Amino acid sequence: MAARLSAPERDCWRWASASLRRWGRIGADAVQWAARARRGANERAGGGAGATAGGCKERAAATAEAGDSGGQPAAMAAAAAAGSDDARCVRLSAERARALLADVDTLLFDCDGVLWRGETAVPGAPEALTALRARGKRLGFITNNSSKTREAYAEKLQRLGFGGARLEVFGTAYCTALYLRRRLAGAPGPKAYVLGGEALAAELRAVGVACVGVGPEPLQGDSPSAWLNAPLEPGVGAVVVGFDPHFSYMKLTKAVRYLQQPGCLLVGTNMDNRLPLENGCFIAGTGCLVRAVEMAAQRQADIIGKPSRFIFDCVSQEYGINPERTVMVGDRLDTDILLGVTCGLKTILTLTGVSTLGDVKSNRESDCMSKKRMVPDFYVDSIADLLPALQG
């Protein structure tokens, strides 16, 4: 059997099987949520593709770092010009944008790398969103960042000129709270051990889930038995791993002890390996912390954020979305675009963030079906490119 598989095929199968394991579980939970939203996408295949994101994401980033071309590959341009069936990832000209927007009610945007970088708005992006609102389009903001509440995101949207209200924001802090509210329903006093910040805890508390563990937790004692004897809170029904700059070995130890208790859930806000900042800098992402807990606990976490369709289901429940009349706009193939493809949305990649056209080319040419799906319908240099189609 071995000799029949090429190296890319072996990679493909590795990703596929990892994905089936991870996303099979999420799928079981999400089934209660997703009745309205599940159109257009093959659920099992979508789960598979979603599950591969960890592997594919890491490889995509490595490719980009290795200096893979960021320019538009000639073959892609030729395919687009010829209008062939393979003509995905077409540059969104003003003419195409007009045609697209005529068929669209709702646009969902990732935030970091799409609307802004750090504290600086992408030039022209606020004007583009203002024009979309003026045309009656409904906007939503979907972010894997768990370190801000809906209110804090709405305030940032306002501050940087995008308009926007709390109810338009779907961050992983808020969506994790929705998930726990459902999964811990019936518990006398739902409580979570939170590896994360105050924003995540605030969203959980807002749905009635008490939180313990937020903030620094230095080592207690100088031996493994002392670490294992540190007191645990009673009644913890879930360990939630989000972005936690106070992550420590002591927290890891406690998390694993809670997870040994019968029925204790393990939930990760997202699996991003890095959190990009301005000027090409980055810090370690939540995925690194989730992996450490998963490995010690020998369990896989339920993941809330993109590319898990759970976060889309949250939007869909509140908005009543028709996927065929919805666009997902993002800067990452392995989270934003994959989510859109999985959920049957139209997809636009913007080149102001993480992924490049070189990454798209690599995915198209891959022998791995999971990677082949991480290709957008359209791309723009910046979402400011939507402006000409909205003027006049």
Add this chain to the structure above:
Amino acid sequence: MAARLSAPERDCWRWASASLRRWGRIGADAVQWAARARRGANERAGGGAGATAGGCKERAAATAEAGDSGGQPAAMAAAAAAGSDDARCVRLSAERARALLADVDTLLFDCDGVLWRGETAVPGAPEALTALRARGKRLGFITNNSSKTREAYAEKLQRLGFGGARLEVFGTAYCTALYLRRRLAGAPGPKAYVLGGEALAAELRAVGVACVGVGPEPLQGDSPSAWLNAPLEPGVGAVVVGFDPHFSYMKLTKAVRYLQQPGCLLVGTNMDNRLPLENGCFIAGTGCLVRAVEMAAQRQADIIGKPSRFIFDCVSQEYGINPERTVMVGDRLDTDILLGVTCGLKTILTLTGVSTLGDVKSNRESDCMSKKRMVPDFYVDSIADLLPALQG
């Protein structure tokens, strides 16, 4: 292609491709070390099996926790009785032990779970080692634990009645130092950023590698830019990840920043997911910390400990070992036994630690060649079972 592969085959390929990536790299480094030791094992296949240990180990542990049988499976006993070609994992009777020991010069022992559990010697184990020494056998101790120096291990061996001297101990702290001495040779002032304890740093310093980073490192500042502006030490040529109870997000951030510097090595002492303690308790193992750093840095670490053959090569260099006349005794299939198989040694599984006969059965029946290799030649309930063959 998909339809031709069964689920186990897909798993197999996932592990195999992960292993080839990881161990291809180790192999390149180890080639300079291993000229004398490379007999009896197919290097490429061995590397592959070694590389799969992460995946297989986790699955084996999960199987054991799920209550898979720990008794001797009937099929295995029948095969052993029939003396078939498949008759590996035979109970080591006194008669078989006498025959085995007659052909053996050297016995290599894992420590935790084999000689002792926590601070308690396995009953009869000290007497067995004393009897082996009396018969002129050479003994060595190979441990993935990086939290003790050679001296500290020798002291524990003495304290628990095993005899033993510093030069017989090959721990990952010491072997990591050997690795860095070689890899950083020629650097004007070799220096490592150490996620680990004082013992690891002491072994590194003993070979001339300066160490920074040992001990607590709480969060400095309250924003990503503050974390990224915390001062780095100049001249750090390697990040070493060992067992570090002071592991923190701040350390993770610094590690990734060092790893962005040209030529900076990433070395992990071992990939064990858990560190077993007495009474079935455990704490998170070094592998959890290595994975977090790998994921953030988008790099794979060079791994020193079992089942990497680098640690065996360290023994071989000092002992001048003939693999055909050497036995590896351990309690884990995915580290100890796999190391022995990879290096062409005879192997004995002892049932006083992590792995069970149920795990052996699962490996034998697997469709994955990498798992099939994780089967010992012999097993004992405890190494005290060697005593009858050594008496009289």
